[in-house]
Amino acid sequence: MGWAGRVQEAERRLEEGELDDAIDRFEAVLREDDLESAGVDQEIDIRRSLARLHKTEDDHPKARAALDAALSRLRSHPGASRAEALVLVDIASLQREGGDNTAAQGTLSRALATPDPLDDEVLAALHVERGIVHKDLGRLSDARGDLEEGLRLAERARLTGLAGHARTGLGLLAVLLNDLKAAERHYRAARRAYRSIPDADNESIIWHNLGVLYDKQDRPADALRCYRKALEMDAALDSGVGVAENLSAMASLLQALGRAADARALHLRDLELYTGAEHKRGAVTALVNLAIVARQAGEPVEDHLREALRLAEEVGNPRDVADVRFVWGDCHLVDGRMTDAFAQYLEAERVQSGLRAMLSEQDALSYFDESRGDEVLDRLVRRSADAGDTRRALMCAEAAKGRELIRRLAGSAATDGTDGQLRAADPELALFTADEGAWYEQVTALLQHHGSEGRPCHLVEFHLAENTAVVFVLTAHDAEPSAAPVSIDRALIRDVTRQWSRDGTVRGERREEWLQLTAPPLEPLVDRIPPGERIVLVPHDALHRVPLHAVPLQGTPLGIRNPVTYAPSIRAGTHPAARAQYRRLPGDRHLGPLR
Known part of the structure; x- marks a missing residue:
């Protein structure tokens, strides 16, 4: 029996689930004297198959040894750029799974630097693997570009397995960006691809990922079903x-x-x-x-x-x-x-x-919509307020909204050449490390500037967490801001406000629901701010879409009881360029009537 027959026998044992026997037979083929007649491409395919089997058995050192041997063999074949690139992709995958993403990036760069043109299969493999590496390094926008390009190339070349890998990566990315519907769509497409090959190893991964997805959606029975299916398949695969x-x-x-x-x-x-x-x-x-x-x-x-x-x-x-x-x-x-x-x-x-x-x-907005980063800031705001450090709590609430605002101001400043320093520092971290006293003096000076005719100006800033809003009230002469926790349902507020029409009006059956949701955050103002005194409202999260001035306070809409101005952030008001825009805001803003 020649080398080709022995390879077929090894592949047959592999299909029967005899992994150890298949490994022995592939290794025996590599020791045969007549392998030279097979050509370098066939030899490299055998070594890559051997590496995949060792990887399946979680023996990464042996898998890497097989791939290193393949690279060594290719050194005497300088024209085999395609085979070398595929081996390098396999090595990068091992490095990534071993936790060395930096090394994986370098290996993939080496593969892409080959002087010869690469076909769709190789390019698809490179883009998909690099996309997953970028995802693991937190470079989610770069990951999306690579994975989408890998999917395009794989589908064009009708490479079902690679298309499945790209879909899997896109599903993982969609979860990170809080798009669970897209994640399920990608996972199901990947599962269909793996079943059609068939590829039980990767299909089991999809079952696991679906379990994670259902777990996130509070569907424990569905999650457990998927985990058990994946466990059964992985146990069979050893x-x-x-x-x-x-x-x-x-x-x-x-x-x-x-x-x-x-x-x-x-x-x-x-x-x-x-x-x-x-x-x-x-x-x-x-x-x-x-x-x-x-x-x-x-x-x-x-x-x-x-x-x-x-x-x-x-x-x-x-x-x-x-x-x-x-x-x-x-x-x-x-x-x-x-x-x-x-x-x-x-x-x-x-x-x-x-x-x-x-x-x-756009990816930053999606990722940080309901991410662990929000949880950190929510925790800091609430715990600082509970501990009586309301000044620190207010700074943390500002940090929760500051970065996105400053980035937008930086973008607009770049077009007219004003205040380029907005881009120089990270405003979130700047708040955490700022001189607390100096920052507070800036804020109170701003409020003094907006007082008029002997009447004070009050700052009201909101911070929404999952079940609680913290309402801060600050006047220029206050030594510390007050902080009042209020029970709310953030998810429901988001749901209601997303369904409003573009003119900001609230119609029909949702009016009473809207009032019940939005009235509690304003209740702390009753005892703290007399009628007729000016209020600067700084909303947060879904409250940016709420016409707070139209919410009744003791039966009177807030905007009639008090002159109301909106500001996106305290931080904006302390920047010179932002203050100019802030001063141009009208004293009363009516975004639309309640109907």
Whole structure:
């Protein structure tokens, strides 16, 4: 039997699920003397197949050895650019899964630098792998471009598996950008592609990802069904990492149901499997979950989180680093260590700010709509207010809206050459590290400027979190702002305001619902601001779409009771260019009647 027959026999064993036997037969083919007659492309295909099998068995060192041997063989064939590029893509995938995204980027750049033209298959593989690397590094806008180009090339070349990989990456990206409908659409398309090949290894990944998606949508029964299906497939494939990922997800569901002991046992097993496979991102997840279980049991968490942070920083994914910091802050908070909690939340926000700088404008708005970054700032606002540090709470509320505003001002300033310094600093972090006293003096000076005829001007700033709004009221002579928590339903406010017509009016059946939703945030103004005195309203989140001046306050619309001005941010008013625009705002703005 020649080399071709032996390869067919190895592939037949592989189809029967005999992975170890298939590996032995491929290795035997590579030792045969007559392999020279096969040609270098066929030899490289065999070595790549061998690497994929070792990877399936979570033996990354052997997989890398097979690919390194392929590169070594190609050195004597300088014209084999296509084969070399494909091997480099495989190496980058191993590097990424091992947590070394920086090395993966370098490997893919090397593949793209080949002097010879590359066909659609190679280019599709390069773009898809680079898209996933960019996603893992937090470069979500770059990831979208690569994955969409990879999908286009794969579909043009009718490469079903590669199209499935691109769809999988786009699904993961859509989850990060809070577009769950698009994520499910991409996942289902990927699952159809993998079934048609068939490719059980990647189909199991899709089942797992669907479970995560349903978990996010509070559909635990559907999530558990998907996790079990994925676990069954991964166990049949003998994939340790796949088994670990599904056990981890199921453990988190058990944890939410209060079964802490069962969850801890599964997370310990996850950590063992991830560590054995040298899967750093998985190990980070397992360590964080173990810390959460330990925190709930009143046990020390420092060792778990310190190791998780070390691994997360090695991987280089900013989302993982921010998640570790966020959980660490929560743990300090439970222990009553507010200063330590604030320090960890601040570090989480620093990481999130760095991530934001890598996104396009639209992707930043999508990603930070309801992201962990919002959770960090929400926590800082509420906890600072609860601790009586209302000045710090107000600065944190400003940070929650400041960056997007300053970016827009910077964009408009770039067209007329004014105030170019708006682009020089990150306004969120600038607030966290600013001189608190000097910042507060700027704000009170601004309010003094807008007072008139001996009557004070009051600043009212809102900060919306999931179930609570914090309403800040500040007057120029106040030593500290007041901060009043109010119960709200942010999701419902968002839903109602998104359905309004373009002229801002509220019609028909939703009028009473609108009043019930929007009246509570204004109630703290009754005892703090007398009628007739000027108010500057600084909305947040969905309140930017609410005509707050039309909301009744003790039976009288706020805009009739008090002269009302709107401002997008305090931060805007403290910049010279922004103050000029701020002064031009009319004293009363009527955005549309209630009908």
